[in-house]
Amino acid sequence: MITERQDLMEKVTALCKRRGFVYPSSEIYGGLGGLYDYGPYGVALRRNIRGLWWRHVVDLRDDVVGLEATIISPSPVWEASGHTENFTDPLVECRGKCKQRFRADHLENTQTCPVCGGPLSEPRRFNMMFKTHVGPVEDTASVAYLRPETAQGMFVNFKNVLNSMRVRVPFGIAQQGRSFRNEITHGNFIFRLREFEQMEMEFFVPPGEDERWHAFWIEERLRWYTDALGIRSARLRLRPHDAEELSHYAKAATDVEYLFPFGWAELEGIANRTDFDLRTHQQHSGQDLTYQDPETNERYLPYVVEPAVGVDRIMITCLLDAYDEEEVKGETRVVLRLHRDVAPVQVAVTPLSKKEELIGPARDVQRALQTVYRVEYDQTGGNIGRRYRRQDEIGTPFCVTIDFETLEDRAVTIRERDSMAQERVPIAGLLDRLRERFA
Ligand code: GAP
Secondary structure, three states, X not given: OHHHHHHHHHHHHHHHHHOOOEEEOOHHHOOOXXXXXXXXXXXXXXXXXXXXXXXXXHHOOOOEEEOOOOOEEEHHHHHHHOHHHHOXXXXXXXXXXXXXXXXXXXXXXXXXXXXXXXXXOOOEEEEOOOEEEOOOOOOHHHEEEEOOOOHHHHHHOHHHHHHHOOOOOOEEEEEEEEEEOOOOOOEOOOOEOOEEEEEEEEEEEOOOOHHHHHHHHHHHHHHHHHHOOXXXXXXXXXXXXXXXXXXXXXXXXXXXXXXXXXXXXXXXXXXXXXXXXXXXXXXXXXXXXXXXXXXXXXXXXXEEEEEEEEHHXXXXXXXXXXXXXXXXXXXXXXXXXXXXXXXXXXXXXXXOOOOHHHHHHHHHHHHHHHOOOOEEEOOOOOOHHHHHHHHHHHOOOEEEEEOHHHHHHXXXXXXXXXXXXXXXXXXXXHHHHHHHHHO
């Protein structure tokens, strides 16, 4: 079972490169650990994931607004947030042959190197933030950091949003964007990266209502994975954090975990951050960050409930969850059974041959379908069977094939990815029929 699941990660990694989802970053120079680039289908998949998150967390609610803050922020932000002091992992180094470095909390035996058996050093705290300098002078005043989480952008802009928007507590500020962590050990493909993309929402609530809202967002976020992304519920679970594993800012946290090939691991974290962040930024900046309730006139620092997740982690979850192989006519068919809203291409339009008389009607069908769906026009790549297999591998739910009969009967064939079943449909009713099939 374990080998099969490990095998799955290798197969998905290979598919991602072969089919243009993910490439190792700067590969022609040997690459750099924990950094990946996204190819055309990867980009499309990620845009869909971001879009679905934004729709659920922002657009379908009237109590959440968006924000895009900078990736670089000055040192005082990270001193106030506690990251300069606390955003550390325990690092141990091999004193034997291999000299590799490990996270002590990921090892069962912290005395012996798991690679070469040599002795390990005492753990030391390693800060994971990437440091840089802003401006031409590299002195302590110019120190800045690449953000390790997008969340601080929401806290330092809390007053700006409050003063410029008609928001009232409870309300949320949402952001999607890159974050950076100099992870000691990266790995499991795009599961743990050094540059990744987060989608976070800080939901500001009156103190005393935080636990109720925490429970609300845990349920909301879990439901999103099954309902919006089509992830199998049997591979999802909730895991509340023990007191000793809570981040320095959190009073409580629950992870949405997925059963990855290497075991259950965090997909998303939903934390109760209390008023820690607003309080500490108020202290360090000297600015008043309190909120005054317009009805009761009560003034207070709101508490914060935060659902936080990585796009890359959702992407690998979708791919692993969707990957399937089956035997068809003595050959292995690889198919990504991606949810229709996540799939990079929703409909592939495939003329049976490159003959001129088929290209005209095929392009007409493409243009009509493009108004509603993400469409790929595919007239290359050999015979139609090979083209279907390629679309199966990138998870395209439907192929629409234009053949020589189309010229006579003005009808096309819809071929469905999962069952491979085909049906003949008049071009005039094609959009309506696809709408029904996608419903
Ligand atoms: N603002 C809270 C925060 O950043 P976190 O649990 O450290 O909390 C939130 O990160 C989410 O970001 C994780 O659940 C995961 O989905 C994603 N994430 C964190 N570190 C990551 C990494 N090194 N590579 C990819 N994704 C990561």
